[in-house]
Amino acid sequence: MKALSWAGQAPDHSDSHGLGAAAAPGWEPTIYAVAAQANVSIATVSRVLRGSAPVNPETRERVLAAVADLGYTPSRSARSLAEGQHAAHGILFPGLSGPYFAEVVLGYEEVAAELGRSVLVVCTHGRPAVRERAMDLASRVDGMVVLGRAVDGEVIAALQSKRLPLVLLGHDPVEEADSINAENADSAYALAMHLIHDHGYRSLAFLGDTHGSSDTSQRWRGFRRALLEAELPISEPTPCPLNEDGGRRAAERLLREQPPRALACANDEIALGAIGAAEALGLRVPDDLAITGWDDVMAARHSRPGLTTVRQPMRELGSMAARWLHERLNTNQLAPRHAVLPTHLVIRASCGNHSEEDQ
Amino acid sequence: MKALSWAGQAPDHSDSHGLGAAAAPGWEPTIYAVAAQANVSIATVSRVLRGSAPVNPETRERVLAAVADLGYTPSRSARSLAEGQHAAHGILFPGLSGPYFAEVVLGYEEVAAELGRSVLVVCTHGRPAVRERAMDLASRVDGMVVLGRAVDGEVIAALQSKRLPLVLLGHDPVEEADSINAENADSAYALAMHLIHDHGYRSLAFLGDTHGSSDTSQRWRGFRRALLEAELPISEPTPCPLNEDGGRRAAERLLREQPPRALACANDEIALGAIGAAEALGLRVPDDLAITGWDDVMAARHSRPGLTTVRQPMRELGSMAARWLHERLNTNQLAPRHAVLPTHLVIRASCGNHSEEDQ
DNA sequence: TTGTAAGCGTTATCAT
DNA sequence: ATGATAACGCTTACAA
Numbered sequence: 001m002k003a004l005s006w007a008g009q010a011p012d013h014s015d016s017h018g019l020g021a022a023a024a025p026g027w028e029p030t031i032y033a034v035a036a037q038a039n040v041s042i043a044t045v046s047r048v049l050r051g052s053a054p055v056n057p058e059t060r061e062r063v064l065a066a067v068a069d070l071g072y073t074p075s076r077s078a079r080s081l082a083e084g085q086h087a088a089h090g091i092l093f094p095g096l097s098g099p100y101f102a103e104v105v106l107g108y109e110e111v112a113a114e115l116g117r118s119v120l121v122v123c124t125h126g127r128p129a130v131r132e133r134a135m136d137l138a139s140r141v142d143g144m145v146v147l148g149r150a151v152d153g154e155v156i157a158a159l160q161s162k163r164l165p166l167v168l169l170g171h172d173p174v175e176e177a178d179s180i181n182a183e184n185a186d187s188a189y190a191l192a193m194h195l196i197h198d199h200g201y202r203s204l205a206f207l208g209d210t211h212g213s214s215d216t217s218q219r220w221r222g223f224r225r226a227l228l229e230a231e232l233p234i235s236e237p238t239p240c241p242l243n244e245d246g247g248r249r250a251a252e253r254l255l256r257e258q259p260p261r262a263l264a265c266a267n268d269e270i271a272l273g274a275i276g277a278a279e280a281l282g283l284r285v286p287d288d289l290a291i292t293g294w295d296d297v298m299a300a301r302h303s304r305p306g307l308t309t310v311r312q313p314m315r316e317l318g319s320m321a322a323r324w325l326h327e328r329l330n331t332n333q334l335a336p337r338h339a340v341l342p343t344h345l346v347i348r349a350s351c352g353n354h355s356e357e358d359q
Numbered sequence: 360m361k362a363l364s365w366a367g368q369a370p371d372h373s374d375s376h377g378l379g380a381a382a383a384p385g386w387e388p389t390i391y392a393v394a395a396q397a398n399v400s401i402a403t404v405s406r407v408l409r410g411s412a413p414v415n416p417e418t419r420e421r422v423l424a425a426v427a428d429l430g431y432t433p434s435r436s437a438r439s440l441a442e443g444q445h446a447a448h449g450i451l452f453p454g455l456s457g458p459y460f461a462e463v464v465l466g467y468e469e470v471a472a473e474l475g476r477s478v479l480v481v482c483t484h485g486r487p488a489v490r491e492r493a494m495d496l497a498s499r500v501d502g503m504v505v506l507g508r509a510v511d512g513e514v515i516a517a518l519q520s521k522r523l524p525l526v527l528l529g530h531d532p533v534e535e536a537d538s539i540n541a542e543n544a545d546s547a548y549a550l551a552m553h554l555i556h557d558h559g560y561r562s563l564a565f566l567g568d569t570h571g572s573s574d575t576s577q578r579w580r581g582f583r584r585a586l587l588e589a590e591l592p593i594s595e596p597t598p599c600p601l602n603e604d605g606g607r608r609a610a611e612r613l614l615r616e617q618p619p620r621a622l623a624c625a626n627d628e629i630a631l632g633a634i635g636a637a638e639a640l641g642l643r644v645p646d647d648l649a650i651t652g653w654d655d656v657m658a659a660r661h662s663r664p665g666l667t668t669v670r671q672p673m674r675e676l677g678s679m680a681a682r683w684l685h686e687r688l689n690t691n692q693l694a695p696r697h698a699v700l701p702t703h704l705v706i707r708a709s710c711g712n713h714s715e716e717d718q
Numbered sequence: 719t720t721g722t723a724a725g726c727g728t729t730a731t732c733a734t
Numbered sequence: 735a736t737g738a739t740a741a742c743g744c745t746t747a748c749a750a
Contacts, residue, residue, distance in 0.1 A: 028521075030743055041721045046745060053746095056719060071520060076498040077439035078743035081726045086436065088479075088499070098657075102461035109482050113492060118499055120447075120477050123468050133472060139435040140447070140477055161430065162387075244657070272661055298457075298603070298656070302631055304663030389727055400737045405729060412730095415735060437727035440742045 029070040037066040049074065088118040089325055090137040090144030092151060095125030098243075098269055099297045100314055104147065104169065107318025115326050117142075124150045131155050138164050143329050145169055145321045148213050165328045167321045172214045173338050178324050180339045182312040184215055187343045188222030191264065191292060191310060194345070196230045199352040201261040201290060206237040207250055207274060208266025213242070216266040219294065223264055235260075240270055247273025255281050259289065262351070268293035268300045268309055275303065275350065290351045306348030313341050388429040397425040408433065447477040448684055449496040449503030451510060454484030457602075457628055458656045459673055463506065463528070466677025474685050476501075483509045490514050497523050502688050504528055504680045507572050524687045526680045531573045532697050537683050539698045541671040543574055546702045547581030550623065550651060550669060553704070555589045558711040560620040560649060565596040566609055566633060567625025572601070575625040578653065582623055594619075599629055606632025614640050618648065621710070627652035627659045627668055634662070634709065645711045655705050665707030672700050 035042045040059060047053045048063040055063075066072070080086050089112050093101060105121065112119045122137045124130045134155050137144060143165035146156065156174060159166060168179040195201050204227060210217040220237050227234045235258075240250035247270030251263065255278060263278075265271035271293030275285050283289045285305055293300055296311035320339065328334050347354065394401045399418060406412045407422040414422075425431070439445050448471050452460060464480065471478045481496045483489045493514050496503060502524035505515065515533055518525060527538040554560050563586060569576040579596050586593050594617075599609035606629030610622065614637060624630035630652030634644050642648045644664055652659055655670035679698065687693050706713065 032743080042744080043722075043746080044720060047720090050745080054719070059719080073494055073498050073521070075440070075743050076495075077436045077445065078726090079745075080436035081434070081440050081728085082743080082745040084726070084745095097461060097465055099458065099461070102456060102458070105464075105480070106456055106482065109480060110486075113481065113486060118479050118481070118496065121464070121468060121480050122472065122477070123465065127469075127472060135432060136435075137477065139432050162432070269657070272657070297658075298628070298631070299658035299661045302658045302663075303661035391727080401728085402730080402738075403736060406736085409729080413735070418735080434727050437742090438729075440744085441727080441729040443729095443742070 028075070029072045031072075031074065033070055034063065034066045034072050037070065038062040085142050086118075086140060087116060088120055088141045089322065090120045090122065090141035091147065092122050092124065092134060092137060092144055093147035094150045095123060098267075098295070100267075100295055100312075101147075103314035104318040104321075107315035107320075108145070108322045109318075111319040111322035112326075115322070117322075117326065131158065134159065135162075138162055143167070143325045145325055146171060148215065165325060167325045167328070169317055169321050170213070170215050173336075176336055178328060178337045178339075180317060180320055180324065180341065181218075182215070182317060182341050183343045184218035185222030185225070187310045187345060188219040188264070189226045190222075190345055191308075192223045192226030193230075194347065195262045195264070195290060195292070195351060196226060196232065198354075199262070199290065201352075202232055203261045204232065204264065205235055205254060205260035205262070206264050206266075207240050207247065207254070207270055208237055209239040209241070210237050211239070213266075216242075219264075219266060240266070242267055242270060244269045244273035244276075246270060248277045250274075251277035252281070255283065255289070259283070262290035262292070264292045266294060268295045268297045268307060271307055271309070271350070272299060272303060275305075275307075286350050286352045292351050296346050300346075301348070303350075305350045308348045308351035309346050311344045311346050313343070316341060387434070388431045390431075390433065392429055393422065393425045393431050396429065397421040444501050445477075445499060446475060447479055447500045448681065449479045449481065449500035450506065451481050451483060451493060451496060451503055452506035453509045454482060457626070457654070459626075459654055459671075460506075462673035463677040463680075466674035466679075467504070467681045468677075470678040470681035471685075474681070476681075476685065490517065493518065494521075497521055502526070502684045504684055505530060507574065524684060526684045526687070528676055528680050529572070529574050532695075535695055537687060537696045539676060539679055539683065539700065540577075541574070541676060541700050542702045543577035544581030544584070546669045546704060547578040547623070548585045549581075549704055550667075551582045551585030552589075553706065554621045554623070554649060554651070554710060555585060555591065557713075558621070558649065560711075561591055562620040563591065563623065564594055564613060564619035564621070565623050565625075566599050566606065566613070566629055567596055568598040568600070569596050570598070572625075575601075578623075578625060599625070601626055601629060603628045603632035603635075605629060607636045609633075610636035611640070614642065614648070618642070621649035621651070623651045625653060627654045627656045627666060630666055630668070630709070631658060631662060634664075634666075645709050649710045651710050659705075660707070662709075664709045667707045667710035668705050670703045670705050672702070675700060 031042045031045050035045045045063050047055050048060050109119045120141055122133055134151050138159055145167040148170040166177040168177050170181055173179040206220055206223055208216045210220045238250050238254050240246045251274035265274055271291050274291050278285050278289050285291050293307050293309040296309045300307035300309050390401045390404050394404045404422050406414050407419050468478050479500055481492055489510055493510050497518055504526040507529040525536040527536050532538040565579055565582055567575045569579045597609050597613050599605045610633035624633055630650050633650050637644050637648050644650050652666045652668040655668045659666035659668050
């Protein structure tokens with residue numbers, strides 16, 4: 001009653017040699033091998049392993065013993081195929097090599113792991129065939145989170161047309177997708193107000209590419225609003241790559257042409273580069289030029305002068321994205337949600353001198 | 360001649376409605392839908408898509424048109440099941456949240472993507488069920504790279520008993536696995552020699568847990584060798600977590616008990632923490648106490664004093680690991696390889712004053 | 719409680 | 735050049 005109905009159904013898994021774990025090299029034990037060794041059907045093995053239905057304790061023991069003996073691990077692809085899901089999340093991010101990336105991924109992976117989901121990571125910037133990579137990723141996961149401008153609107157639409165659940169991180173909301181952002185505009189406004197009122201600067205500039213990132217453009221918007229309210233002159237933001245060298249170059253140009261009294265940068269790396277450029281031009285920071293960043297990376301608190309910046313809850317952004325994606329995957333008819341996580345202004349020395357009235 | 364022999368073999372894929380991409384929501388087109396629409400067999404569709412055999416140009420066009428029209432993407436799990444491979448690599452890393460992690464992963468992902476392989480990332484430190492997570496990862500990839508002490512020897516052995524190709528990064532070589540390391544001992548020796556001979560320090564200490572990481576223990580070995588040769592007193596390394604706070608605490612304790620003249624730290628974050636602790640205790644760096652780090656993170660060149668450290672080719676470590684794993688996966692009988700990538704001493708101000716003879 | 723067998727969507731081997 | 739069909743290894747109704 002075992003080799004009875006195996007007609008064309010099961011492959012020739014009749015190799016139930018009692019060799020245990022040290023079976024044939026390169027041969028991975030299948031559920032059939034376990035079933036044979038435990039003298040049960042493959043259905044029972046599956047039930048024991050998945051806990052999907054009650055199994056007689058003794059039978060269970062036998063199965064478990066066989067599993068351990070053979071060192072059996074179910075084939076993930078077979079499971080995925082049968083279940084119709086991957087138990088995996090994708091995370092599509094741009095080239096951000098800084099601490100921002102690492103923290104977000106770490107926060108993400110931590111939660112995903114708790115939820116029993118694997119995490120596939122794909123980077124897009126400076127790579128060819130972005131669309132193909134995104135679609136390939138899509139075919140390996142149950143849903144994904146897109147960071148910033150990792151891909152353009154068309155690809156996002158393509159992903160959505162595949163009915164792939166999406167969570168956008170640091171990206172403007174899109175129909176039918178969740179989105180999570182760190183608060184930008186208000187903190188940028190507060191930062192600018194600090195420069196304008198607490199320090200009395202009347203000439204401020206902004207360094208960062210407002211077209212390259214929604215975060216940056218929101219920061220610019222908040223910054224600009226403060227300038228407007230204070231009736232100060234507004235000059236267009238100076239575009240600039242989100243890294244130290246980009247900051248250095250852009251600042252050099254800007255400072256040679258029409259140096260402002262204060263320079264707000266789209267992130268800390270740009271700001272650190274700008275400080276270098278300023279000092280190279282003989283300007284003292286903050287006495288001749290105030291400089292601020294964004295992110296509060298490790299270098300921000302170790303640089304001299306300490307960098308005034310805005311701290312974002314990077315880890316939380318990641319963990320929340322994981323949680324939301326999971327919920328979307330396991331709830332139907334969930335309306336799109338949008339969250340804005342609070343940020344925190346960190347005043348240090350680079351924006352000017354604070355005697356007693358610290359903050 | 361189509362519904363003829365479909366007895367129990369193919370599922371009811373006869374839904375060849377000409378609705379194109381806007382088919383039933385939640386329904387993913389299969390290879391059968393494409394075949395039906397293009398009026399060919401699924402085998403031909405597969406051949407066109409995989410390029411595995413010559414196909415008549417006209418037929419090919421029809422198939423491609425159907426694919427585009429339906430927005431068909433092959434099911435990754437079905438492919439993996441049929442091919443017996445995942446086209447994916449795993450990367451198992453400890454909790455390292457610093458720049459080291461990000462850079463290595465970035466270098467890895469870049470190469471893996473070029474090779475058409477996905478990357479799954481799993482973090483182990485501070486997490487329960489490490490072994491299970493590692494084995495789960497193993498079931499989703501064709502091979503993996505293990506960073507540092509992400510998992511212990513037993514798990515590595517378990518992975519190997521599954522005949523999973525492994526590349527070790529920053530881990531002592533293990534039988535039958537490739538391993539890649541950044542050079543440690545010699546640079547640590549050179550660093551110590553610089554402190555001893557160029558600066559004349561006679562009392563040196565080491566901060567870092569030599570049991571927690573093979574990198575750290577190699578650095579300690581090189582450092583110790585220099586002390587031995589110079590016939591200087593050797594005190595055991597002070598164990599310490601690989602982060603800023605760990606460095607601060609450990610340094611505080613050490614400096615209160617028996618402050619050395621120079622303190623070599625296992626990485627930059629520890630060093631930065633130690634500088635903070637020293638200054639809090641009223642010691643000037645480098646005048647009263649010299650401090651060095653390892654890694655050359657961004658903060659190292661922005662801190663004041665600039666941090667003397669050792670630069671590792673983090674990106675290359677990652678990309679080389681990806682390449683090696685890929686080669687191992689696609690070559691049989693490849694003997695285990697071991698590489699040591701060169702590092703570079705970066706002298707800044709934290710180790711002491713350099714007047715003219717600047718390195 | 720346990721077994722049987724029908725999918726899951728590919729790839730690849732045969733025929734034709 | 736193309737078609738039919740047997741794996742691939744699992745999950746899960748449906749039976750017993």
